[in-house]
Amino acid sequence: MAVFESQELRKPPISQVGIVHWLRANLFSSKVNVGLTLAALYMLYVTIPPMLNWMIFDANFNFGEFSFLGFEFGEVMATNVTCGRSAACWPFIYEKFDMFVYGFYPRDLVWRVDIVFAMAALLFVIARLVRNYQHKSRFFLAMIIGFPIASFFLIAGGVFGLEEVETHQWGGLMLTLIIASVGxxxxxxxxxxxxxxxxxxxxxxxxxxxxxxxxxxxxxxxxxxxxxxxxxxxxxxxxxxxxxxxxxxxxxxxxxxxxxxxxxxxxxxxxxxxxxxxxxxxxxxxxxxxxxxxxxxxxxxxxxxxxxxxxxxxxxxxxxxxxxxxxxxxxVNMTANDIHWMGRETEGFVFVTMTMWVFLYSMSRYSKKLEVRFSTDHKN
Amino acid sequence: MKKDNTIISFLNNNETRAIAFQVITLLIIAFVFYSGIDNLIANIEAREIHTGFAFLSNRAGFDINESMIAYTPEHSNLRVFYVGLINTLVVAVVGIVFATIIGLIIGIARLSNNWLISKLAGGYIELFRNIPILIQILFWYNIALITLPSPRGSFNFFDSVFINKRGIYVPEPVSEPGFAWVLIAFVLGIILTVFMRRHFKKKHDETGIHTRTIGYTIGLVLGLPLVVFLLLGSPMHLDYPSLKGFNFQGGKTFSPEFLALTFSLSVYTATYIAEAIRSGIEAVDKGQKEAAAALGLTQAQSLKLVVLPQALRVAIPPTINQYLNLTKNSSLATAIGYPELMAAFGGTVLNQVGQAVEILGMTMAVYLVISLCISLLLNIVNKKMSIKGR
The missing domain is CATH 1.10.3720.10 (MetI-like)
Structure with missing residues (x-):
């Protein structure tokens, strides 16, 4: 009686698996696609390296001296002159960071704004934790009414012995968030x-x-x-x-x-x-x-x-x-008009753009997620 | 007892309540309006602000560097209104054309089977739609002013196109007498094309013989005017820009403000149009394509006759909405000083005259009319595209 021994399986041809197959199927499947891929690669080659050079490789990151575990790091903080014009000067953003976040809010009082930021983050975490809690709607209601009132008193001051900060001193990211949430x-x-x-x-x-x-x-x-x-x-x-x-x-x-x-x-x-x-x-x-x-x-x-x-x-x-x-x-214009940092609008724009983008992109991801969660048609 | 019941049922009657609510609403609105207007008049009188539209005929007294119609500071404020209105429309039309082209390309690229192209299109959409349009306008304007050279060091393309800090200079076609005939030939070509197409469609419907019309179309629409143009001895020349002293003369100039504005508006709106087109194409049932293939239609025929008509039905309404958004966003030119309606009229004239109610009212009315026109267009399109029942 013949005994069948299973033979070792032959491997699929190299063109059908792995990276070669993926490249063929996704990038070079036809003459048109070869052309498109090459054109796209060329476009990336033209745009991405100069951008990275400006932002990272040629950019100045001298935020000043600091010590860590007894070792000294860094050099003297860069100035507008030592930075040069051909690449980004991030010490500018580092120095003006407070301006971008709080505007002209008095520096010795920004802890009040920080408390509001921390409260917002904490509430966000709590909101996720109590998602399946029976009385969550009461909690959310209290949060939606309580948080803005508490924030208002903290930021505006004028009560409970808090020094008053007038609205024309409010600014930066803080103001953007206030306007958006109140709205x-x-x-x-x-x-x-x-x-x-x-x-x-x-x-x-x-x-x-x-x-x-x-x-x-x-x-x-x-x-x-x-x-x-x-x-x-x-x-x-x-x-x-x-x-x-x-x-x-x-x-x-x-x-x-x-x-x-x-x-x-x-x-x-x-x-x-x-x-x-x-x-x-x-x-x-x-x-x-x-x-x-x-x-x-x-x-x-x-x-x-x-x-x-x-x-x-x-x-x-x-x-x-x-x-x-x-x-x-x-x-952006306010900080770049500083006599020590003339003409650094581009860095400011890039920083503001990236900050706004992160906020908006995460919000749009969140809305996509909600769309899937709440969709009642059974497509997915 | 009985009397009480009738009163209660009268109070509980839905119609009575409805009327009561509406009367109360009307009263509240009337009161708010009355007291608001009353205060407004009192305040205006107290501040000695003029009222009425007499300011429109006053001398404007400031210059506008970009105008499609003749304008000097001696012209009236009403003229500024027209200049601004025309500039708004120009920005809107140019923006819409480019946004549609970019949106179409990106939308189709998003669905490409080429991984890199599809991801790049996706990256483009996620990048530009999540940056507020005002930041984009200011960013590109700032970049243009920083990176472009002064007029003397302009980028020079074939001695005819120059790019520098003050804008892009291109040759301007100047028509000579007789050029009108070329335009007439062009219009005639379009009319003839319509008739020609109708004729071949009728033939196709009757006999089933299909004729390719693309050659005739090109011949009539482009060829006919070209022949007339050459026969008349080229009645048009190009006015080239040239450097005279510190600046360029001649030709047509597009200012950095205009370029930054139209560029940002097109790039931003294109992301929404691309998404509309992508969802339109994705909304077409796979069975439709398969059915077209089963009927023996080629890929191109299937796209043209089966997929696109259905995809456009989904894609066109949101696209038209985006056209309206683009037009409204063009008002952000205020931030960089391109003299469109909001900047020139709602900004500069308002600062000089101070009659905010009238000026902003007129500006809002213009956007209202534009928006109504676009809504009307949308309704017509929807009606035309709705699935016709049998």
Whole structure:
């Protein structure tokens, strides 16, 4: 009886496995692809090395002398002159770092801002930990109301023996974050009300909500910011000295409310009519119907788009520079006008761009994640 | 007892409540408006600000270095409004054209089976859409001013295109008498093409014989004007820029402000258009492509007749929305001083005249009208593209 011995398996041909196969399939699968790959490589060759040279290899990193474990490191901190013009001068950012983060906030008081940053980070961690906790909504509510109030008192001061810091001294990344978070928190309830108004059967309310939303969405934010800074004070008796930051916040809140309203309306429209009818059938009134049945569902499905809209708001906060607020972007020209660091705008721009990019990119990743988590179609 | 019930049911009646709510809303809005306007008038009077639109005919008194229409400081403020409006439209149109081209390329590249190309396109999108547009505008403007040479050391391309700190200088075509005929020939060519296409489509529908029309199209649209142009003895010449003293004369100039603005707007908006196009193409069911292949259509035919018409239905509405966003974002020129509507009229004129209500009202009205036009266009497109039921 013949015994079959299994023979050793032959290896697949080299063209079908490993890096060669991958290269062939993904980069050189056809003549066109060969051309495209080479063109792309050439483009990378032209752009990336000079950029890296400017940012890293030729750049100056002399942040000054420091000692570590008894060893001395570094040289004398570079100045505008010793840096040269052909590559980045990072000691400039190192020295002006506080300006970019806090603006003109008094240096001896920045610990108050740091506490707010630390609180925000802590709350973020706690929020993730209690995600499956039964009473999490109470916790979130307390957080959304408590944190901004505590932050406001800490940053503005003037109470509990804290020295007052006027808003024109606020600046840098701190200001950007303040404007963005205040804008999001206050405009959200307004947006929900506008969305409900636009979906309402009451003609007058529907009319005004629609007009408001469509008008705000049709004009650029900058015109609304100008309106807020030139015309808004005129609407109040004697309100000539209207805080500049408050004006910007009013403009951004009113602007963002219209965009949130459209997002929430999209969520409301996605709720099947049966839900409305069922709520009516069990005798709920308008407020109960919306608060208990409709909005929880509508808001849940709009969360990814709400985050998307918040990202746009975060980008739009840079515009406050045009009406004279000292946000992070404004610090670029401010710091490069320093007599010791003339003409270092490019470093400032690169630093601000990278900071904003990190924020926005992580936010957009987060919204993508939410989109997958909340998606109800079973594509994935 | 009974009376009480009628009152309660009257109060609980939905219609009564509806009317009551609306009346209350109206009253609140009317009150806010009234007190706001009242304060506004009082404040304006107290500060002795002029009202009304008389300022429009006043002398503007400042110069604008970029204008499509004739403008001097002697012109009126209304003229500044027109200059700004035209510049806004120019930026919008140029931006839209480039954003569409870049967006189309990046969107298709994102779906390429070439790994490197697809990743590069993805990197482009993630990089530029996550940087606020204002930073991009200021960044490129700053880079242009820093890296470009002074007029004397301009980058010179074939003695006809010059690039320096003051902008890009290109030869400007100047038409001579008789050039109108070339334009007429061009329009005629387009009209004839439409008729020609209709004729061959009819033939195709009736007999099934397909005729390639691309050659005829090129001949009619480009060839016909060219023949007329040559027959008339080339009634056009190029005005070349040349260095005279400290600056260039002649030709057409694009300022660094204009370039930074249109470049940033196109690069930024292109990321959104690319995403719209990618999702449009991805939205076409795989079965559609397979069905087209099963019918024996070639790859190109399948793309042209089956995939693209369905992909565009998804991709075009968000793209048009992005056109509107680009137009609105063009107002950020204020930050670098390109004299479009918001910078020239809403900025400089506002600073001089101080009538914020009127000036900002007019500026907002322009954007409102542009936005309404684009919405109208969107509705027409949606109607045209909606799936026609049988």
């Amino acid at each position: 999001i928190i206050i405009s959200f309830p307004i947006g929900v009300m506008l969305a409900l108004g636009r979906q309402s059967d009451l003609k007058v309310i529907n009319f005004f909500s629609t007009i408001y939303i469509e008008f705000i969405r049709a004009v650029p934010l900058i015109t609304i910011l100008f309106m807020a800074s030139f015309v808004l004070p005129l609407f109040f008796t004697g309100g000539v000295d209207f805080d500049k930051l408050l004006r910007a916040l009013v403009a951004i809140t009113l602007f963002q409310a219209a965009y949130f309203a459209e997002v929430v309306r999209g969520g409301l429209q996605a709720i099947p009519t049966g839900q409305y009818e069922a709520a009516d059938a069990i005798g709920l009134n308008y407020v109960q119907k919306n608060a208990l049945i409709i909005l929880p569902q509508a808001l849940k499905i709009s969360i990814p788009n709400l985050v998307g809209s918040s990202i746009s708001l975060f980008k739009d906060t840079t515009l406050v520079l045009i009406i004279g607020l000292m946000d992070m972007l404004a610090m």
